[in-house]
Amino acid sequence: MIKKIIFTGIISVILLSSCGTDDKSNQLISDSTLGFIKSDVQKDDENLLGKMPQYSNKAPGTATKIERSFENAPPMIPHMTVGFFPITKNNNICLSCHMPDKVSVSGAVAIPESHFTDYRPKLKEVDGKYEVDAEEGEVFSKKLNKLSPTRYNCSQCHVPQANVTVDIKNNFERVFRNNASKTSSDLDKNMDEGVK
Numbered sequence: 001m002i003k004k005i006i007f008t009g010i011i012s013v014i015l016l017s018s019c020g021t022d023d024k025s026n027q028l029i030s031d032s033t034l035g036f037i038k039s040d041v042q043k044d045d046e047n048l049l050g051k052m053p054q055y056s057n058k059a060p061g062t063a064t065k066i067e068r069s070f071e072n073a074p075p076m077i078p079h080m081t082v083g084f085f086p087i088t089k090n091n092n093i094c095l096s097c098h099m100p101d102k103v104s105v106s107g108a109v110a111i112p113e114s115h116f117t118d119y120r121p122k123l124k125e126v127d128g129k130y131e132v133d134a135e136e137g138e139v140f141s142k143k144l145n146k147l148s149p150t151r152y153n154c155s156q157c158h159v160p161q162a163n164v165t166v167d168i169k170n171n172f173e174r175v176f177r178n179n180a181s182k183t184s185s186d187l188d189k190n191m192d193e194g195v196k
């Protein structure tokens with residue numbers, strides 16, 4: 001154990017010192033300027049951003065879908081969400097419009113099949129330890145007849161988008177294999193892509 005700690009220590013020193021050979025990393029950045037905003041981040045400055053970011057104020061049903069950031073990315077929420085958060089055990093207003101049996105009335109996009117599927121393999125006990133009960137490369141998927149509890153907290157993955165401009169160039173290039181995947185998803189059909 002002690003040997004392991006010493007070894008890890010040596011490796012870290014080597015790694016740190018090799019980083020140090022890069023000229024720029026020698027210049028220390030003060031923690032009060034560690035941010036993208038040109039202001040002291042430790043100051044409670046109301047004008048830090050110039051003005052507060054604006055979220056969509058469009059009521060559900062009047063918003064325009066935002067194109068996905070990449071194929072099968074969780075879509076961003078295009079409509080206003082005032083009063084929708086926090087999502088609690090007894091109150092999840094998203095379900096009242098997005099559950100598949102509600103969309104004919106609400107006009108919302110139905111929660112996809114992937115959210116009604118359990119992708120967590122069962123565990124088996126082997127010699128007092130738990131192991132995943134699935135073959136290497138096997139994609140475990142079990143259809144549930146209800147929303148998977150892992151999907152209940154929608155805002156863990158789906159968030160509204162604020163209207164902000166950030167002075168950082170984004171070099172990421174979005175590539176879609178078909179036009180439909182810019183505004184809709186098909187993950188449940190492609191979950192094992194690249195695995196099998």
Ligand code: HEC
Pocket residue numbers: 059060061062063064065066075076077078079081084085093094095096097098106107108109154155158183184
């Ligand atoms: C009153 C009904 C209603 C409620 C409540 C609601 N939505 Fe929506 N949602 C819609 C509609 C309708 C759309 C389609 C865009 C539009 O017409 O405004 C939509 C679009 C979306 C989209 C974009 C889907 C896509 O394919 O691009 C996401 C994500 C979303 N909503 C998530 C949520 C979440 C998360 C909540 C809860 C915090 C929520 N919605 C609450 C009706 C609703």
Ligand code: HEC
Pocket residue numbers: 072073074075094095098109110111112114115150151152153154155156157158183184185186187188
């Ligand atoms: C763990 C992350 C996660 C959670 C939690 C989650 N989603 Fe999603 N959602 C995704 C991802 C990733 C996609 C795109 C791939 C797919 O279809 O699964 C998606 C897709 C969607 C779509 C688009 C469906 C389509 O046909 O294009 C809707 C609508 C949606 N989710 C609604 C919800 C609602 C409402 C909740 C809460 C009840 C929720 N999601 C919870 C990750 C999540």
